[in-house]
Amino acid sequence: MALTRFPERPNRHDLLALVLTLGLLALFLEASRETVGPFHPNPISLDPLKLPEYTLRTAFRMGVAFLLSTLFTLVYAPLAAKTRLEPFLISLLDILQSVPILGFLAATAGAFAALFPGRALGYELAAIFAVFTSQAWNMAFSFYQSLKTLPRELDEAATLFRLSPWQRFFRLELPFALPGLVWNAMMSMSGGWFFVVASEAIAVGKTQVELPGIGSYLATAIAQGDGRAVVLASLSMLVAILAYDQLLFRPLVAWSQRFKYEERPGLEPARSWVLDLLRRTHTLRGIAEATFSWALEALFQLERRRPPRRPILPQWVLVLPLLLLGGIGAFILWRQLQPLGWLEVARVFLLGFFTFLRVMGVLLLATAIWVPVGILLGLRPRVAQRVEALLQILAAFPVNLLYPLLALFLLRHHLSLEVFSAFLMALGTQWYILFNAVAGSMALPEDLKEAARSFGLKGLTLWRRLLLPGTFPHILTGLITASGGTWNAAIVAEVVQWGSLTLQATGLGSYIARWTLEEGQGPHLLLGIAVMSLYVVVINRFVWRRLYRLAEERFRF
Template identity: 30%
Template sequence: MVTPDVVDQVLTYLLASLASVARDWAAIFLSVVTGWFLAYASLKSKVFENVYVSVLETLESVPVISFFPVVLVAFVYSIGAGLGVELAVLFLIFTATTWNIWMGQYQAFKTVPRDMIEVAENLRFTFWDKMLKIYIPYSIPRIASNTLPSFANALFYITVSEVFSVGSAQFSVFGIGTIAADLTAQGDYVDLGVALAVLAAVVLSNVFAITKFADYAVSRYGFETEAVKVARRGRVRFGLTVRAGATLSKAAKVARLVPLRGRGYVILEEEGEEGRKFEIPTKVTYSLLAVLFVGLIIYGFYVNWGAVETALPYTGQILLGLAYDYLRVTVISLVAFAIAIFGGYFLVTHPRVEKPVIAFLQTFSAFPAPAYFPILFLATLPLVKSAFGPLTNEFYVLLLGFISTFYYIFYEVWLGIKNIPKPVWELMDNLNLGFLTRLRRIVLPGLLPYIVTGMSSTVNSTWGGLAIGEYWPSIAQGHDLQVSHGIMLYFALWDAQGAVNLLAWGSFVFGIIVVIYSVLFTRKLMDLARKKYIIEESVYLI
């Protein structure tokens, strides 16, 4: 017989789960809306783009946990303990969801087929016309592919965001993360199992909704083809069946009669004067915004130089920790990439296996790993310890990092393969291309925009798992999970000591390394992908 206490307990867990998920969705919605405008701005100014991508890579890579104490103190002291802590937690969840959505939108805007842009310019599309009729629809599949990872990433951070300590002070808000942390600390694994079961039900319902949205996004806004026709000159020609293609083909005929408008400006209508327009030089505007952002960072260091100066002697230790952690990130990212390429291709080419496997992966990735990882750790510790010996803790840290991030590259590659136009598949079949030849000559080059986005998010988000795994005291029944070296370990120890100046300086040094990585890797590869490797443009072959 179910007692009233049990019912009240389950209802509490349900309300806590709903509260946590509500924070998640609020952050995702805000990320999507702001990302559209930031992505458009990056198209209009190279200066803004360089700063935006570098900052995006930095903030995605540097786990907000590392500088969350600074943010927490700022919110609490400026607003108050109650509302301040809630806003600080929302800020942490926002930073866990937004970066890969913004990167996906940026990548989508950068890879809009040139034919569409030229037609829009010839038809004198305004800023809102371009956004509502081209850029936003074209970005919907990218948003859909990143919604589940963002949802999962936010849930991953719930157990470390809803209850948080800085030094001896502890802060918390109502949510399933707080309840899970309390039950784990008490060793009450029965009630923890009940709480996780309730959370699982909530997660499953959200995953189902996200999956339906992803299916709708691909069918409504993705490119697909209906036939392969051989042109008179003997080249392959593809016919469009999507609404965007139909609209574009009609617009192209009209566009030939319309003179090309100048580029680099946003055209806005003046109120009260119909037909009159004025031009705003967007390159100058966005460049000034970028300079202003950099100036604010420099000013922040100037006014806080006293605290920064005391942290300078720790620079060598910070670089050593970064070297160890970048090695871990490399191992995790390469394993995730290999699984994504071969696994994604296999699933797309085997539809019967695809549906149940994707459903399982979506549910698994959306379930917060820190909530169940202590149970997994306790159940597998004897076996893992006998196999890895002194590297046992290292194995668990890599495992947690992999669980926290593999789905970024997997979903991007899987969706990219699904978006390969049908005539391309028919062409590969007609040429009797082998599996490795398909990968090397068509699939991998055509997936480069997806791979760049997915690998960028994977590399940058792996740090979240490392931040939790490298220093996890009393993870289960008195066992500690801790490595010998790592920047995330140092951050955790400095956090426990309340050394905010070391956290701030370590995050800054970390950010410099990430900026170099973003300039040399992400942006250059994204530009290359835009110029040569947009597989959706195959539908324009004539």
């Protein structure tokens, strides 16, 4: 297929799109310039004139991490949903989302720095990987849920038309999953902003590194008690969030609505000025369409020429190495934790139980409040589009900036952090449930809504017969990711600091935060991470997994 023949000549929209593209490319190159150079551990300046540079560096790290999260999702979720390794891969995903971001930093900061000694790239990769761990698991769970709840008639149609695996993926599975995946991608980006302070102001044992960015700027401002700098950093973060909303997520939301699964047209789709600009171009749109068509055709041709599949290896050949690695890991963990004694292990499990109670309380409260709100928003797409940017800002705002003010409030009114830390945890994790409820409600086919109106379903009957069953798979994805996010938020919420003032709550989060600063990679930190992972995996296995099977069997279109 020739790439040089286009039906129309370039127009003014091509020029505007080219200017926008070159501008974004210039910003990307400027942000990446310092990444590959020598590392200069200069102190973070609170000069407001430094904020544009810091904002650009942080936005660059967030974008790279988001790209890696997307690639991870498109590979990992299909493997988990469609291969015999599903139990292992889902269990591994449960474990990965349960490991706190401080745990990933403790394990990878030194390793990345050793790979590139004396270069900034090592610490940059550590920060990007930390942000990646706050984004990827949510997106992977969303895509996995969509693959497992694919409508049966679409599955049968793909079999009837004899679609190859690649054709099935690009023409059926990915389009069906896109509306929910885009909303979860927005939530993942917001989760990355929430943990940007920990990812840029790396404090793991003896490793104390501050990378230029909004996160390290905020950490410095909080440590010095500079409220003015905190406000300025928050405004800079707001600008970056709005830029991502207008240039990336709003176009994606508007574009993904064309893949909504329904048998009759719904309301007018969402609009985006960026998407409208790209659709009105001649040259750029022609290049994009021709390139995409050529890539798909080349992929399908390659698949047709592939030799016949060989017999699949027995399952034990795949499972045995995994069991061997698991056994070796368990032995190493036992050797590391042996000096601590069983009394310390029991104490940490008790601390985990206190955090578990807070996590369950947060999930129940957030579900009761935000599921109805999200479903009602999704039923009104125009309203959802208008508040989309506001939801991203609220979800992305690092509420740990409010913790010092809340700490002063608690001290002034003699209130205990033991109880109110649960509300601090909810501020950072309730959005997983809200975004998935909105996505599930928007995915409800219009013909089902019309049928409900025809039968006169109203009030509780409508919620019980259509709204809750129809959005249940999405809500469940939100609960799973919110559960892991709440455990992570406990590390921030159970220890509140403003200048020399520090408040701590009894729990596993404060235990991990304390030993991360004191020993970096010692047995206490390893024990805290292991106990938190065990709690999350057990909850996922005995609660969320069973609900997932229920969603797959009973609540799919």
